[in-house]
Amino acid sequence: MVEPKVEPMLVAEGVRKSYGSVEVLSGIDLVVMPGQVTCLVGPSGSGKSTFLRCVNHLESIDGGRLAVNGQLVGYREEKGRLHELKEREACRNRACVGMVFQNFNLFQHMSALENIIEAPQRVLKLSKEEAINSARELLAMVGLSTRGDSLPSQLSGGQQQRVAIARALAMKPKLMLFDEATSALDPELVGEVLSAMRALAASGMSMVVVTHEMGFAREAADEMVFMDAGLIVERGSPDQVLDNPQHARTKAFLTKACRPYCRL
Amino acid sequence: MPEDRPAHELPPIPARYPGRRVASVIVLLIAAQVLISVITNPRFKWDIVGEYLFSDIILSGVRLTIGLTLIAQLLGIVVGVGLAVMRLSPNHTVARCAWVYLWFFRGTPLLVQLIFWYNISALYPKFTIGLPFLEPFVSFNANALITPLAVAILGLGLNEGAYMAEIVRGGILGVDSGQSQAAKALGMTHSQTLRRIVLPQALRLILPPSGNQTILMLKTTSLVSILALADLLYSAQSIYTRTFQTIPLLIVVSLWYITITSVLTVGQTILEQKLSNGSSRQAPPQMLRWLLSGIVRPRRNQRLDQKKLESTDG
Numbered sequence: 001m002v003e004p005k006v007e008p009m010l011v012a013e014g015v016r017k018s019y020g021s022v023e024v025l026s027g028i029d030l031v032v033m034p035g036q037v038t039c040l041v042g043p044s045g046s047g048k049s050t051f052l053r054c055v056n057h058l059e060s061i062d063g064g065r066l067a068v069n070g071q072l073v074g075y076r077e078e079k080g081r082l083h084e085l086k087e088r089e090a091c092r093n094r095a096c097v098g099m100v101f102q103n104f105n106l107f108q109h110m111s112a113l114e115n116i117i118e119a120p121q122r123v124l125k126l127s128k129e130e131a132i133n134s135a136r137e138l139l140a141m142v143g144l145s146t147r148g149d150s151l152p153s154q155l156s157g158g159q160q161q162r163v164a165i166a167r168a169l170a171m172k173p174k175l176m177l178f179d180e181a182t183s184a185l186d187p188e189l190v191g192e193v194l195s196a197m198r199a200l201a202a203s204g205m206s207m208v209v210v211t212h213e214m215g216f217a218r219e220a221a222d223e224m225v226f227m228d229a230g231l232i233v234e235r236g237s238p239d240q241v242l243d244n245p246q247h248a249r250t251k252a253f254l255t256k257a258c259r260p261y262c263r264l
Numbered sequence: 265m266p267e268d269r270p271a272h273e274l275p276p277i278p279a280r281y282p283g284r285r286v287a288s289v290i291v292l293l294i295a296a297q298v299l300i301s302v303i304t305n306p307r308f309k310w311d312i313v314g315e316y317l318f319s320d321i322i323l324s325g326v327r328l329t330i331g332l333t334l335i336a337q338l339l340g341i342v343v344g345v346g347l348a349v350m351r352l353s354p355n356h357t358v359a360r361c362a363w364v365y366l367w368f369f370r371g372t373p374l375l376v377q378l379i380f381w382y383n384i385s386a387l388y389p390k391f392t393i394g395l396p397f398l399e400p401f402v403s404f405n406a407n408a409l410i411t412p413l414a415v416a417i418l419g420l421g422l423n424e425g426a427y428m429a430e431i432v433r434g435g436i437l438g439v440d441s442g443q444s445q446a447a448k449a450l451g452m453t454h455s456q457t458l459r460r461i462v463l464p465q466a467l468r469l470i471l472p473p474s475g476n477q478t479i480l481m482l483k484t485t486s487l488v489s490i491l492a493l494a495d496l497l498y499s500a501q502s503i504y505t506r507t508f509q510t511i512p513l514l515i516v517v518s519l520w521y522i523t524i525t526s527v528l529t530v531g532q533t534i535l536e537q538k539l540s541n542g543s544s545r546q547a548p549p550q551m552l553r554w555l556l557s558g559i560v561r562p563r564r565n566q567r568l569d570q571k572k573l574e575s576t577d578g
């Protein structure tokens with residue numbers, strides 16, 4: 001490709017985060033290019049989810065820099081020092097990053113359609129008609145065009161997660177974060193969510209995906225990153241990391257946790 | 265018919281509890297005895313109860329009691345929501361001020377608070393609006409402003425606010441934190457999240473204890489009879505101090521309180537049913553049907569289940 005100069009979608013430089021005396025992230029460096037899918041894997045407590053939550057400033061960071069689409073998230077820089085933004089400004093600046101949670105977190109008192117149109121109306125100030133139109137397209141995209149009026153409690157876990165994906169996409173994000181999006185689903189329902197995510201990746205969305213689904217990672221990821229104890233231990237193409245892990249910690253994790261997938 | 269089938273294909277026979285039947289009979293006998301004595305004892309003077317039940321003075325007392333209950337409870341809810349939001353505020357000064365309010369109003373008896381408000385003009389003869397250390401902008405005479413009715417509304421409402429604050433706070437904390445996380449991740453502000461996402465869901469948790477508080481408030485309003493406000497109790501008292509028919513008039517009062525409480529209970533049930541959509545939890549059963557079914561046919565459900573089973577089998 002001879003594109004002149006592509007700005008990265010996400011740049012993390014030496015990101016640090018502590019809860020009290022416990023350091024959860026001890027300097028994370030990560031670059032995600034536009035349209036790239038990066039899968040974060042690693043044991044529980046390795047800081048994968050915390051890192052995602054730092055990317056859209058649901059958590060503040062204690063050191064380093066995080067920029068999405070060339071813009072700092074939740075902070076502004078003055079004389080080389082970061083200043084945390086006020087909540088209101090941070091909200092505006094967070095809206096360009098979509099997030100999908102492990103437990104779906106659909107608004108329980110709203111129908112699927114209402115879930116999707118809420119933020120575009122309140123945050124992007126779209127009219128109700130515009131919001132509904134784009135919500136219907138998104139519902140069709142995730143294969144739920146007939147379930148717009150259903151409440152979350154009337155949907156299966158897989159359907160709820162697909163609504164949650166549509167809800168995040170309604171904000172027209174530049175970057176999508178998936179925090180173990182299939183971990184709360186039973187095995188039968190994992191597939192429908194993964195195929196929605198695969199379609200999204202194929203459409204050119206930049207994604208950071210925390211997952212234990214090694215099959216998905218191998219198929220959809222451009223880069224695979226293995227984290228342990230708040231550090232990136234190993235990175236590379238999925239085939240490289242899954243089939244030929246270099247680091248002992250990666251090897252131990254992959255053989256123990258994901259044996260069925262590694263034989264794929 | 266089930267008899268045609270071999271025994272192992274028939275549904276299991278439910279266990280019998282003869283002890284329960286005996287207990288039902290005993291309880292019903294006692295209840296009947298109490299009822300008969302209440303009806304036949306001439307000293308209850310049911311004719312006088314009937315005479316005063318719908319008298320003008322009692323009815324005006326009922327009106328004041330209902331009005332006072334609704335206004336004071338409304339004030340309590342408004343104050344309570346405000347205090348609950350303050351207590352959950354990231355601003356520690358604000359949160360602690362709300363805590364001090366709760367500490368004071370829950371820590372002193374309502375009766376004392378009412379008398380205190382009644383005598384507030386002794387403490388502050390004038391009410392002024394202004395800033396500390398500056399000349400006031402406006403001032404009012406306390407005696408003109410603080411009528412017994414105002415004392416009653418303020419006293420009941422502000423005290424109620426302290427209790428409602430805890431109920432509302434409990435409701436807000438009861439909403440899964442993932443809900444506000446999701447709203448935040450979508451770029452919604454703190455106040456949008458609270459108004460659009462958290463409070464509507466907290467409402468379902470807040471409603472049952474609020475119904476409780478409203479019923480409690482109905483009966484607590486009888487305290488205002490010490491302020492010489494002609495509520496239901498005070499109206500009855502004003503009659504029986506003249507006629508010495510204390511018992512019949514207290515029965516009149518009780519009948520009215522019970523009636524209003526029943527209406528409030530029905531209202532609460534209807535509201536809860538309306539709010540129950542969006543949750544998988546069932547709305548409370550209809551009380552009257554439950555009461556009757558419990559007495560008339562204690563094992564109706566079991567029998568129904570059995571019948572259903574048989575009909576689907578056959």
